[in-house]
Amino acid sequence: MKRLVTAVTVILVLVALAATGCTNKGLISPAPEAEEEEITSTCVTCHTDKDTLKELATTEVAAKSEATTGEG
Amino acid sequence: MEVWEKVFVKDAKFLQSTHGKVGCVICHGGDSQEEDKELAHVGLVIDPSDGDCNTCHKDVAQTHDLSLHGTLSGFESALEARGGDVSEGSPLDTVLENHCQECHTSCGQCHVSRPDELEGGLVSGHKFRATPSTQYNCVACHGARVGAEYLGENEGIPADVHWTQETMLCTACHSQELHGSGELIESRYHNPDMVKCEDCHEDVWTNTADNPQHEQHLSDLSCQVCHSVAYKNCYGCHVAIDEEGMPCRTSEPSVMQFEIGYNPLRSSERPFKYVVLRHVPTCAGTCDYYGDALFPNFNAVSTWKYATPHNIQLSTPQNESCDACHGNLELFLTEEDIRPEEKAANKDVVVDELPETVGK
Numbered sequence: 411m412k413r414l415v416t417a418v419t420v421i422l423v424l425v426a427l428a429a430t431g432c433t434n435k436g437l438i439s440p441a442p443e444a445e446e447e448e449i450t451s452t453c454v455t456c457h458t459d460k461d462t463l464k465e466l467a468t469t470e471v472a473a474k475s476e477a478t479t480g481e482g
Numbered sequence: 483m484e485v486w487e488k489v490f491v492k493d494a495k496f497l498q499s500t501h502g503k504v505g506c507v508i509c510h511g512g513d514s515q516e517e518d519k520e521l522a523h524v525g526l527v528i529d530p531s532d533g534d535c536n537t538c539h540k541d542v543a544q545t546h547d548l549s550l551h552g553t554l555s556g557f558e559s560a561l562e563a564r565g566g567d568v569s570e571g572s573p574l575d576t577v578l579e580n581h582c583q584e585c586h587t588s589c590g591q592c593h594v595s596r597p598d599e600l601e602g603g604l605v606s607g608h609k610f611r612a613t614p615s616t617q618y619n620c621v622a623c624h625g626a627r628v629g630a631e632y633l634g635e636n637e638g639i640p641a642d643v644h645w646t647q648e649t650m651l652c653t654a655c656h657s658q659e660l661h662g663s664g665e666l667i668e669s670r671y672h673n674p675d676m677v678k679c680e681d682c683h684e685d686v687w688t689n690t691a692d693n694p695q696h697e698q699h700l701s702d703l704s705c706q707v708c709h710s711v712a713y714k715n716c717y718g719c720h721v722a723i724d725e726e727g728m729p730c731r732t733s734e735p736s737v738m739q740f741e742i743g744y745n746p747l748r749s750s751e752r753p754f755k756y757v758v759l760r761h762v763p764t765c766a767g768t769c770d771y772y773g774d775a776l777f778p779n780f781n782a783v784s785t786w787k788y789a790t791p792h793n794i795q796l797s798t799p800q801n802e803s804c805d806a807c808h809g810n811l812e813l814f815l816t817e818e819d820i821r822p823e824e825k826a827a828n829k830d831v832v833v834d835e836l837p838e839t840v841g842k
Contacts (some may be wrong), residue, residue, distance in 0.1 A: 451514040451619040452522055453506040466519050467486035477724040481626040481716060481763075482732030 488603030496608045496730050518627075524594070528602070528772040529595070531588035542661050543589075547661025550670060551587035552580070559668045560764075565779030573772040580729040581721045585623060587707045597622050616651040624652075627760075634790040636738060639712055642794050671747055671788055679705045694842075695801060704757040706790055708801040712740040713791035719763030722771040733763050740800075743815035743831040748790045759815055759831060760789035766823065770806070781826040786815060811836060 456462050496502040503829075507514045509530040516522035523583065536543035542745050546552045554573040557578060558568050568574045584598050591597040592614040595604055600622045614620060621629035634641025659675035667673055680686065690697040719733040743759040745752060766780045800807045807813060814833040817825070 451506060452499065452517055453510075453512065453514050454491070456519070456522075457489060457506075458494060460486070460490060460492075463486040463490055464484075467484075467489065469485055473726045475726070475728035475730035475732035477722075477728075478732070480719070480731070481714070481736055 483596075483600075483603050488601075490604065491608045493609060499610070499635030501610050502608070512780065517535055523646075523737050529588050529590050531590040535589050539589075542658075545662040545664040546589065547662075548664060548666050549660070550667060550673070551592075551660060552662065554582055555588055555666055556669045557582045558586075560783075561777075563783045564777040565782065574769065574776055577721060577769050577772055579722065581731065587623070592619050592830050599623050602729075613651075613653050616653065620683040628792045631713055636712075636714065636793075639738065639793060640795060642792050643796060644794065671752070695804070701753060702755045703742075704752070704754040704790075706758045706794070707742055707754075708759060708807075709794045709796070709798060710740075710791040711793050711795055711798055712738040713758075713760060713789065715739050715761035715791060716763040717761060718765050719768050720765075720771065721769060737761075740813060741786065741815040741819065742800075742813050743786060743833055745788065746784050746786075748751075752788075756833075758789050758791060759784075759786035760791070761786050784828045784831045785824050786820075786828050786831050805839045808837045809839040 456466070491497075505514075506512070509527070511525040511527045511530075513521065513525075516524075518554075550556050560579075561568055561574050566574045568578065588599065593610050594608065595602055596618050600618065605611065605618045613709050621633075630636055631639075632642045632645055634645070640646070644654070645676060648654075655676075655677045659673055659677065663674050664672075686696055687700060692702070699708070701837075714736045715738070716736045717734045719731060721729065721731045724730040741759050741762075742756050745754050745757045746759075748754070762785055764785060766777060769776045800810070800813055814836055815828075815831065816834075817832055820828050
């Protein structure tokens with residue numbers, strides 16, 4: 411009897427786990443590495459933060475010659 | 483645009499999009515684990531268009547690589563047509579590199595960022611816009627002539643009817659033909675898929691009953707001869723390297739003129755005997771800084787070239803009546819309009835005989 415109770419309990423737990431998708435996580439969820447890498451990416455952190463960008467952005471050197479006159 | 487704004491990925495939706503999910507580093511290089519700006523940017527590729535789009539957009543990438551935007555083959559063939567040597571390492575090859583490359587148009591310069599001409603910067607967040615921005619992409623490069631004409635920025639000259647009546651953007655008429663046809667072409671008038679007026683105005687040819695001018699002239703005058711107005715002409719461009727080692731160029735002030743001449747590109751696609759002609763900035767000495775006599779056959783091609791000004795009007799001074807045009811010397815490019823040193827180059831496009839007045 412005790413064995414049966416244990417067996418049923420184990421089966422129920424497994425069913426519950428399977429139903430919530432817990433046991434399969436590693437197999438079916440799409441490439442978690444990629445997402446995680448994106449979350450910790452310093453590129454994203456910085457380029458989505460206005461204040462950091464304001465602080466760090468450097469004025470570029472003038473890309474055009476002052477000697478240019480007239481239309482192109 | 484502020485410097486920081488140019489690089490601000492303001493729309494977080496980008497990160498969830500097809501392109502965003504690819505990951506910054508795959509496209510731009512650099513190191514996404516570094517906290518320090520300089521270190522994170524080691525190996526950075528500012529414009530990754532050249533390699534990274536063709537994995538998923540093979541078809542577009544293949545034709546784009548041969549298009550005028552992608553190759554600038556139009557500039558090369560224009561120099562070659564005057565006998566110029568553009569082979570690798572030649573003076574004109576250096577000219578192309580120093581003065582023309584900036585107009586090389588990558589995928590990103592139409593779909594993601596402003597072109598170098600505006601010193602870069604994201605157009606809207608980091609969105610990959612299916613439709614390029616008229617203002618920040620097309621007109622950024624095509625502003626001096628086409629853009630200014632279309633939007634009515636030349637003093638005293640009205641904007642194009644398609645802008646004033648319908649607010650049509652560049653992309654209302656120009657679409658994926660800009661990706662090229664897959665063949666290398668000679669000039670901006672050789673794209674086989676280029677838009678035509680008749681694509682939208684199909685009935686101009688069939689429905690001429692109330693329009694005697696259409697009835698008489700649709701096959702020998704281009705549409706612009708009757709429907710465009712004065713446009714910009716440039717003269718005397720010289721390119722050089724300035725004291726700081728930067729490419730520079732000078733030219734005479736531009737002139738607004740309207741000139742009808744013979745069609746230099748007459749073909750079955752462009753059968754018109756008459757078209758409007760635009761003076762291009764080029765002169766024999768344009769590249770003198772780089773060497774002597776770089777155009778041994780300068781006169782092989784006219785300096786007044788086939789043109790399609792983007793300032794279309796329903797009514798124009800020349801289409802007011804038949805005789806507004808017939809016999810009107812002002813409208814036609816004649817010997818007297820040509821600079822002495824350019825007479826030989828333009829001998830095939832100047833009009834020698836005006837149409838006589840018809841009393842209408």
